[in-house]
Amino acid sequence: MKCFFKVFSPFFIAMLLVGKSYATDTAIVVGGGYKLSGSQGQIEKNVKWVQSVLKEAGVSVYTYFTDGNDPAVDVHVIDSASTAKPELEALARVFGDIEGALTRRHSNTVADNQGSTRASELMPALSNILSDTEGVPLLVFNGHGGPSRKGQDEVTLKLWDETQVSARQLHELLEKDSSDLRYVFTQCYSGGFHRLAYKDSEGGLELSDATRCGFTAESAWRLAEGCSASIDSSDYRDYTTFFFAALSGKTREDDVLSNVRDVDGDGEISLRDAHLYTLEHANSSDLSRSTSEDFLDQWLPWLDRWLPASAALPDNEYADLSERLALRLDFEDPVPSGKQIRGVLQEGEQHHERLRIQARDIHYEVRGIARQLQQQVFARWPEASSPYTQGFVSLANSGQLQEIDEWLERQSQYPLLREHQLRLTELSDLMLQAERSAIQVRKLLRLRRLARIKGSLYDKGREQHIESYERLLACENLPLDSTKSEAPNTLRQVLSASDSSD
Amino acid sequence: MNKPDLAQQDDPVKSAFGVRTVLLFFCVLLLSWPVFGLVASFFSVWHGEAVLLDSWELEPRRLLLQSFIEGYIHTLIVTVPVAALAVVDYKLFARRKGLQRYTGLAWFSVLGCASLVIALWLVPKAGLFLPLLVTSVFLLIGYRLFIGLFRMNR
Numbered sequence: 001m002k003c004f005f006k007v008f009s010p011f012f013i014a015m016l017l018v019g020k021s022y023a024t025d026t027a028i029v030v031g032g033g034y035k036l037s038g039s040q041g042q043i044e045k046n047v048k049w050v051q052s053v054l055k056e057a058g059v060s061v062y063t064y065f066t067d068g069n070d071p072a073v074d075v076h077v078i079d080s081a082s083t084a085k086p087e088l089e090a091l092a093r094v095f096g097d098i099e100g101a102l103t104r105r106h107s108n109t110v111a112d113n114q115g116s117t118r119a120s121e122l123m124p125a126l127s128n129i130l131s132d133t134e135g136v137p138l139l140v141f142n143g144h145g146g147p148s149r150k151g152q153d154e155v156t157l158k159l160w161d162e163t164q165v166s167a168r169q170l171h172e173l174l175e176k177d178s179s180d181l182r183y184v185f186t187q188c189y190s191g192g193f194h195r196l197a198y199k200d201s202e203g204g205l206e207l208s209d210a211t212r213c214g215f216t217a218e219s220a221w222r223l224a225e226g227c228s229a230s231i232d233s234s235d236y237r238d239y240t241t242f243f244f245a246a247l248s249g250k251t252r253e254d255d256v257l258s259n260v261r262d263v264d265g266d267g268e269i270s271l272r273d274a275h276l277y278t279l280e281h282a283n284s285s286d287l288s289r290s291t292s293e294d295f296l297d298q299w300l301p302w303l304d305r306w307l308p309a310s311a312a313l314p315d316n317e318y319a320d321l322s323e324r325l326a327l328r329l330d331f332e333d334p335v336p337s338g339k340q341i342r343g344v345l346q347e348g349e350q351h352h353e354r355l356r357i358q359a360r361d362i363h364y365e366v367r368g369i370a371r372q373l374q375q376q377v378f379a380r381w382p383e384a385s386s387p388y389t390q391g392f393v394s395l396a397n398s399g400q401l402q403e404i405d406e407w408l409e410r411q412s413q414y415p416l417l418r419e420h421q422l423r424l425t426e427l428s429d430l431m432l433q434a435e436r437s438a439i440q441v442r443k444l445l446r447l448r449r450l451a452r453i454k455g456s457l458y459d460k461g462r463e464q465h466i467e468s469y470e471r472l473l474a475c476e477n478l479p480l481d482s483t484k485s486e487a488p489n490t491l492r493q494v495l496s497a498s499d500s501s502d
Numbered sequence: 503m504n505k506p507d508l509a510q511q512d513d514p515v516k517s518a519f520g521v522r523t524v525l526l527f528f529c530v531l532l533l534s535w536p537v538f539g540l541v542a543s544f545f546s547v548w549h550g551e552a553v554l555l556d557s558w559e560l561e562p563r564r565l566l567l568q569s570f571i572e573g574y575i576h577t578l579i580v581t582v583p584v585a586a587l588a589v590v591d592y593k594l595f596a597r598r599k600g601l602q603r604y605t606g607l608a609w610f611s612v613l614g615c616a617s618l619v620i621a622l623w624l625v626p627k628a629g630l631f632l633p634l635l636v637t638s639v640f641l642l643i644g645y646r647l648f649i650g651l652f653r654m655n656r
Contacts, residue, residue, distance in 0.1 A: 219560065221560065306538070306542045306554055307553075307633065309552050338549050339551075340550070341550060342555075
């Protein structure tokens with residue numbers, strides 16, 4: 001068999017690239033936080049929306065969310081601090097828990113929830129679905145991720161009850177049955193999960209025999225945007241929001257999207273088209289990446305890591321994207337110099353730093369005023385200094401908390417405290433906007449870098465690396481419902497085909 | 503009591519010469535890649551766009567260190583012959599004063615040409631040529647200082 005494969009390897013490679021169609025209409029949506037305080041309303045809304053997009057596309061969806069169907073509260077939402085007025089607001093402001101006062105909690109309302117995301121329950125469930133599914137299922141994770149102090153494959157999915165699954169563990173599960181998988185991971189440090197596509201989760205460029213590829217909101221080393229407890233979905237700018245909007249052809253607010261490009265020209269909007277749309281249009285703080293882009297990063301020759309980039313850009317989709325982004329960022333030239341880009345980036349980061357310092361100073365001031373007011377309250381109502389005691393319970397039962405609240409509102413320092421706290425909320429928004437703007441410039445640098453590496457791969461890369469890259473592209477270019485498309489064969493399928501021909 | 507055998511005693515001049523030779527070999531071997539890295543970093547900052555800058559800003563430092571060590575290993579193929587050449591040159595220079603002019607010229611030519619050839623061979627773009635050339639010049643200056651210093655002491 002090995003000899004046969006050696007002799008006919010060019011034939012197999014050709015088959016590998018041509019592929020044949022098979023059904024792939026299963027999606028597994030996993031979502032939610034790891035505990036109540038880390039289970040934001042945005043995640044619940046995202047999961048519901050992703051479910052609806054997938055179902056509309058005719059895909060069967062298995063959903064796993066936080067504690068499953070347990071009626072206990074597992075999601076929290078925070079009302080806007082600038083519009084909502086909680087009861088006992090002054091007390092909440094002075095004793096430092098205004099966010100707590102604005103928080104509402106509920107049990108998740110995700111439909112068709114198959115079960116909890118606890119690692120001990122999720123992993124066997126995943127294993128069952130993957131072994132029963134023909135083709136390339138899609139795994140979507142919407143939640144939080146943990147960093148790694150060692151290799152890329154040590155990053156984790158943070159699951160309910162503070163359990164976790166690392167990229168290495170998931171890789172082991174997939175490799176066990178050589179399962180095919182496409183994935184969309186939007187959590188912090190999600191880039192480490194690109195190792196799922198490779199044979200060795202720790203390192204190396206050799207791809208797994210199975211067909212695996214995916215898209216992540218960030219690299220293995222950075223935080224991702226999109227864990228807001230806000231309920232206003234028009235504010236959401238996370239990877240999920242743009243990626244699935246491009247796939248469904250409409251935004252979360254039902255506005256039709258007409259500018260999603262079919263980059264490979266096959267007449268279908270593929271997952272890769274959706275990713276490229278997100279790269280171009282998401283004004284977020286994410287530097288998103290696909291597995292093929294991760295492959296380019298990994299492939300980069302060692303010497304090129306130490307050299308200044310050449311000024312010219314090759315002709316490919318990343319160069320086109322970078323030119324459009326440069327114009328959108330108000331550069332006069334679609335191919336500005338590296339120095340010009342760095343200049344704008346530096347300005348943006350300095351602006352962010354100024355806001356951060358301003359916020360830090362106000363934060364210290366707020367803390368000082370709050371402490372003064374707290375001391376005055378304790379002097380007048382000593383029982384207030386010891387919560388969870390009988391004295392405090394009596395104070396609360398006698399309605400004196402209301403009295404303290406009113407007294408605080410009459411103090412001369414209180415209006416300043418309130419004003420500063422509102423300013424802090426405002427500064428936090430401004431900092432996020434400044435970070436998003438700076439990241440757009442970083443994205444421009446990243447797109448130019450990808451354009452150059454891709455050009456370089458085709459200029460001087462080994463044939464086996466070009467083939468691996470193209471296998472990843474073929475996988476990423478599948479549409480959401482890949483039954484409509486030619487899917488790339490896995491090496492395993494090619495081998496089994498040759499076995500039967502033997 | 504036996505008299506010490508003078509023939510077996512180390513010649514202090516020869517011994518010092520040997521130490522300097524070893525020192526020179528390891529200096530060139532150990533410093534070539536860091537000097538190249540430093541020069542390349544300078545050009546990257548000046549140019550504004552390089553993978554190195556992105557890695558510095560967006561990735562853990564340990565990855566950069568790994569890449570640096572990888573560079574050390576990969577460049578041994580160049581730095582070992584260069585260090586050997588420096589030793590040969592030093593021996594020639596130290597023993598035959600009349601040749602110093604020529605060895606100096608030879609160094610300039612060899613390093614300059616080597617930079618150009620490697621640049622054209624590895625990456626046909628100016629990005630590599632400049633750091634290599636400047637590294638060569640730094641190494642050459644260092645080497646000349648080394649020679650000068652020990653020549654004065656002799």
